Amino acid sequence: MSDDNNVSATLAAATCALLGASAAAPVMAEEAERWSFDTALLYYGESDDRVQDVSATIGAQRAFEDERLLNLTLTADTLTGASASGAIATDTPQTFTSPSGRAVYTTPAGKAPLDDTFLDTRFALNVGWSQPLARLYTLSAGLGFSTEYDYTHLGANVSLARDFNKRNTTVTAGLAYSEDDIDPVGGAPLPLSQMLDVGDQSNKRTSDSKDVIDVLLGVTQVLSRNTLLRVNYSYSQSSGYLNDPYKILSVVDGVTGDAILRTPAPGVLGPTGVYLYEGRPDSRAKHSLYAEMKHAFGAPVLYGSYRFMTDDWGIDSNTTEVRLRWPVGDTSYVEPQLRYYMQSQADFYHPSLVQGAALPAYASADFRLGEFDAVTLGLKFGHRTMGGNEWSARVEYYQQSGTIDRDQLIGNQFAREQVPDLKAVIAQFGYRFGL
Amino acid sequence: MSETPPQSASITLGREAGHWVGRFMAMASPCEVLIEEAPAALARQIVDVAAGCAWRIERKFSRYRSDSVVHMIGSNAGRAVVLDEESAALIDFAATLTKMSEGRFDITSGVLRKAWTFDGGSVVPTQEQVDALMTRVGWHKVQWRKPVLQLQPGMQIDLGGIGKEYAVDLAAARIEEISPGSSCLVNFGGDVAVRYPRRDGQPWRVGIEATARAGAAVHVVHLSRGGLATSGDSRRFVLHQGRRYSHIIDALTGWPVPDAPHSITVAADTCTQAGTLTTLAMLRGRESESFLRASGAKYWIQG
Amino acid sequence: MKAFGLFAACLALQGCASVGVEPWQRDVLARPEMSLDTNPVDAAIDDHIYFSKEASSGGRGFGGGGCGCN
Numbered sequence: 001m002s003d004d005n006n007v008s009a010t011l012a013a014a015t016c017a018l019l020g021a022s023a024a025a026p027v028m029a030e031e032a033e034r035w036s037f038d039t040a041l042l043y044y045g046e047s048d049d050r051v052q053d054v055s056a057t058i059g060a061q062r063a064f065e066d067e068r069l070l071n072l073t074l075t076a077d078t079l080t081g082a083s084a085s086g087a088i089a090t091d092t093p094q095t096f097t098s099p100s101g102r103a104v105y106t107t108p109a110g111k112a113p114l115d116d117t118f119l120d121t122r123f124a125l126n127v128g129w130s131q132p133l134a135r136l137y138t139l140s141a142g143l144g145f146s147t148e149y150d151y152t153h154l155g156a157n158v159s160l161a162r163d164f165n166k167r168n169t170t171v172t173a174g175l176a177y178s179e180d181d182i183d184p185v186g187g188a189p190l191p192l193s194q195m196l197d198v199g200d201q202s203n204k205r206t207s208d209s210k211d212v213i214d215v216l217l218g219v220t221q222v223l224s225r226n227t228l229l230r231v232n233y234s235y236s237q238s239s240g241y242l243n244d245p246y247k248i249l250s251v252v253d254g255v256t257g258d259a260i261l262r263t264p265a266p267g268v269l270g271p272t273g274v275y276l277y278e279g280r281p282d283s284r285a286k287h288s289l290y291a292e293m294k295h296a297f298g299a300p301v302l303y304g305s306y307r308f309m310t311d312d313w314g315i316d317s318n319t320t321e322v323r324l325r326w327p328v329g330d331t332s333y334v335e336p337q338l339r340y341y342m343q344s345q346a347d348f349y350h351p352s353l354v355q356g357a358a359l360p361a362y363a364s365a366d367f368r369l370g371e372f373d374a375v376t377l378g379l380k381f382g383h384r385t386m387g388g389n390e391w392s393a394r395v396e397y398y399q400q401s402g403t404i405d406r407d408q409l410i411g412n413q414f415a416r417e418q419v420p421d422l423k424a425v426i427a428q429f430g431y432r433f434g435l
Numbered sequence: 436m437s438e439t440p441p442q443s444a445s446i447t448l449g450r451e452a453g454h455w456v457g458r459f460m461a462m463a464s465p466c467e468v469l470i471e472e473a474p475a476a477l478a479r480q481i482v483d484v485a486a487g488c489a490w491r492i493e494r495k496f497s498r499y500r501s502d503s504v505v506h507m508i509g510s511n512a513g514r515a516v517v518l519d520e521e522s523a524a525l526i527d528f529a530a531t532l533t534k535m536s537e538g539r540f541d542i543t544s545g546v547l548r549k550a551w552t553f554d555g556g557s558v559v560p561t562q563e564q565v566d567a568l569m570t571r572v573g574w575h576k577v578q579w580r581k582p583v584l585q586l587q588p589g590m591q592i593d594l595g596g597i598g599k600e601y602a603v604d605l606a607a608a609r610i611e612e613i614s615p616g617s618s619c620l621v622n623f624g625g626d627v628a629v630r631y632p633r634r635d636g637q638p639w640r641v642g643i644e645a646t647a648r649a650g651a652a653v654h655v656v657h658l659s660r661g662g663l664a665t666s667g668d669s670r671r672f673v674l675h676q677g678r679r680y681s682h683i684i685d686a687l688t689g690w691p692v693p694d695a696p697h698s699i700t701v702a703a704d705t706c707t708q709a710g711t712l713t714t715l716a717m718l719r720g721r722e723s724e725s726f727l728r729a730s731g732a733k734y735w736i737q738g
Numbered sequence: 739m740k741a742f743g744l745f746a747a748c749l750a751l752q753g754c755a756s757v758g759v760e761p762w763q764r765d766v767l768a769r770p771e772m773s774l775d776t777n778p779v780d781a782a783i784d785d786h787i788y789f790s791k792e793a794s795s796g797g798r799g800f801g802g803g804g805c806g807c808n
Contacts, residue, residue: 007535007715007730014531015707018524019604025630027661028638029702029733040779044787059779067737073782079807122805135697151806168758176800214800220774222758226766230774234796290797294774296766299451307797317794325771330453333771343793368793380780384453386635394780400791426787430779642768 036061040430042077047423050114051081071128071142078121082114086247086365087275088352089113089416090259095272099246101186101201104269112420115246122148136163144178150245152181159216168222172232176214183207184245191243191279192359197270203277210240226296234290239283248275249365254354257411276353278364286311301325314347315369331385337378337396345371351404352413367419372402378426389433396426446486448479457482461489462497462599464624468606471618471634484613485606485621492602496525496594498545505592513588515578523582525594525601532597532711533574533686539718541686543586545593546571551684551691565689572686600664600710603628607706620658621706625665628706632659643700643735656735662706666713667698667737683717694721702733 038059045052055077062070087094087107094113095106107113124146133139137160144155159174182188187204189195196203218232250259251274264270292305307319321339328334346369348362378396385391402419446459455470455478468485470478497503504522518526529542547568550560571589578585586592606621607628618631620639629639638657643665656663666683683692695717703709712732716723727734759767766772775781781798789795790807 007712007726008732010531010535011708011711012704014528015705015711018528018601019608019705019707025660025704027702027704027733028632028659029661029663030638030657038777038779040783042783055783057779057783071778073779075782120806124805146805148806153805157800165758166760174800180806182806214796216800222767225759226772228767228772228774232797232799234800236796286794286796288794288797292774292798294772296769296772301769301771305798307794309794309797311793313793315793317792319794319797327451330450341788341792341794346793368791374792386637388637388640398787398791422791428780428783 034063035435038432040428043427045425049081051079051083053077053079068131073126075124080119084367085113085115086249086278087113088250088259088413094259096275097195097198097271099185102198104198120148122146150182150184154179170220172218174216179209179211181207181209182241182245188241188245189277192276192363195248195271195275195277197264197268199268208241210238210242212236212238228294230292232290234288236286242280242282242284243278244366247278247364247366249278249350249363250275250352251355252352252410254356255411257409257413260355278366279362280364281313281362284311284313299327315343317341317343332383335380337380339376341374343372345369351408367402370402370404370419372400374398374400392430394428398424398426446482448482459486461486461623462493466623469620473617477614481610481614481619484609488606488609489602489623492598496598498593498595505594508584508586509591512586512590515583515585518582518584525597526579526584527581529597530574530579536715536718538687539685540714541572541574542592542594543574543577543590544572544684544686546591547684547689569689572689596714599623600626600706603706604662626706626710627658627663629658629660656702658702661702661704662709663700663702664706664710664713665698665700666717683714685718692718692720696723696736698737699723700735
């Protein structure tokens with residue numbers, strides 16, 4: 001048939017003869033909305049007036065022809081409140097120089113010292129692109145940028161996926177690189193240097209940086225009509241300034257375990273104890289093995305994941321997460337979520353340092369490098385509207401319980417609670433819609 | 436037209452995401468009917484009718500069944516057979532497609548499947564093998580004077596390229612008869628027909644199966660009325676001397692069509708029209724897109 | 739541990755050829771909630787929170803981070 005213009009007419013006539021006239025109504029079809037949005041408002045609040053975070057995220061996705069996909073994610077969050085500085089609690093009030101080096105603050109007796117000057121607004125933008133490359137290949141690439149008053153992050157990643165076995169198996173390999181600049185309030189303290197009096201900035205550098213390389217290898221496998229498994233191995237190498245510039249360690253008496261007292265220079269304000277800024281190694285290599293599975297039991301869907309991580313700082317961690325998405329009626333679902341996390345402490349984790357003893361090469365009292373377990377209990381509710389949009393609400397409770405090795409506690413430290421539990425509530429509201 | 440009593444045991448009916456979903460297997464494909472806002476009894480009746488249509492067409496036109504019309508025609512090759520009205524209408528329709536495709540589409544080309552196995556490998560038959568089979572291919576060798584059909588000895592026919600889409604349209608029409616105006620989506624193995632938008636005025640959202648991949652989002656088409664069909668060869672193809680040959684055989688050459696897209700999805704007034712357009716376009720090989728563009732149909736191609 | 743991981747991956751790939759479904763059996767897997775990235779925003783929020791409170795990050799995708807919080 002050389003005249004293509006007649007194809008539709010000839011075909012319509014032939015179909016009419018076959019099916020009768022009953023079906024003769026013009027088609028109404030179009031591609032689904034091209035832009036879809038996924039938005040969320042989040043509140044994160046720790047107990048005892050510690051860190052509070054309010055954040056808003058807008059994710060936008062635009063589908064183009066031939067399965068090309070553009071992803072944009074914009075996040076703004078505001079952090080307020082205090083976080084543990086790493087210094088031990090003592091029976092007397094303690095005074096510290098604030099990170100700016102221009103003022104002091106005091107922690108009451110018996111309380112874990114918190115650095116309450118914590119206030120930060122962060123903006124982050126991520127752009128991702130993915131497209132088929134050859135028939136069975138998918139190429140993805142992304143750029144990320146975020147900025148805070150003391151921190152700038154710039155990252156790029158690229159990954160290639162290939163399908164095998166009737167697209168039942170997908171193998172992915174990816175590479176990411178990021179470079180972060182740290183410009184802490186009052187400068188970046190030299191590792192393991194002592195906290196000085198107000199006005200003395202001799203142990204601070206203006207800024208520092210770190211870079212991170214990530215390699216990811218993954219396999220996604222369809223196990224059955226209703227079961228999907230993904231296994232990832234990832235390697236991450238960080239180097240540069242890996243300290244938290246606001247974390248410190250108390251120097252204590254080797255017998256009593258009490259903080260060594262110190263008197264500021266005459267006429268100036270300054271710390272009333274001997275505190276050292278933490279010093280972490282300037283490189284870190286992490287290996288993770290991650291597996292997740294989804295299984296549909298009829299309408300409900302069970303998700304389970306497990307991650308093992310080990311690094312050359314001596315930290316091993318195990319993470320298990322389970323979620324069960326359970327339909328309620330025809331348009332809603334509830335999803336209970338449970339996560340359990342446990343980590344061992346870093347080799348250089350010290351709750352305090354002993355006066356007179358040899359200074360270790362590296363030391364940190366950051367609770368995040370100590371040994372702890374964490375449990376997250378959550379419940380999500382989602383509802384699809386008549387228009388095909390979806391809103392959801394999620395509430396989670398997160399609790400960390402730390403343990404300090406008894407060998408690392410000294411004298412009076414046994415009687416004091418050194419690592420108070422961290423308890424946080426997370427509330428999130430989300431709305432998804434298309435244009 | 437007497438319909439096969441539904442084998443109710445193999446139909447499942449349930450509610451999902453705000454509508455009824457009836458599922459069953461027919462024509463080697465998973466089939467489903469989505470129904471909005473109907474009492475359970477009516478939903479059941481609608482699914483039974485759709486399954487009845489699918490099973491009846493399968494039984495009547497399957498080339499694998501010894502009691503099918505297709506088998507009866509093949510086993511009587513060389514003799515004239517008188518066809519019933521429905522079979523005759525399908526043969527007529529196929530003859531039109533043969534004319535429209537200048538002989539590339541041909542319901543007698545099924546015997547070539549003996550030579551071609553489409554498993555993604557690179558084993559191709561010899562030209563002699565193809566030539567030998569080609570003596571049994573060609574609509575021009577057939578005598579067709581509706582309703583009398585006479586094949587030459589050794590010839591066969593295969594309605595596989597039309598039957599499923601026809602069954603979808605038929606099922607949609609039968610549903611309209613028993614429950615006029617009800618909003619349903621009929622989907623037999625990815626070939627879809629819709630008569631009305633959803634109750635809230637929103638279109639039905641249909642994922643294009645050929646692009647589906649584990650763990651990834653699918654391409655979604657909004658369909659308020661009409662048919663949607665996909666012809667794909669993501670797994671059924673032959674590699675020969677560096678070229679990819681699709682699973683669709685050009686009846687003029689006896690060879691599969693080279694350089695055709697991996698998958699073509701077309702939306703048209705009926706599912707039969709949509710399916711026919713995907714097949715005719717596939718037969719054009721690398722010219723498939725210009726063919727579809729000229730036809731004025733809505734289409735989605737994966738290269 | 740790493741050697742074991744690679745070994746497991748090889749085994750998995752070998753076994754893959756016989757595991758899986760045909761294209762027409764993808765009805766359940768095609769449901770949006772069966773996608774491994776059903777809730778990218780939830781996942782990003784979780785990653786961010788845990789990154790700032792724990793010593794481990796990433797695993798599912800790239801290591802998270804990009805934040806002065808750790």
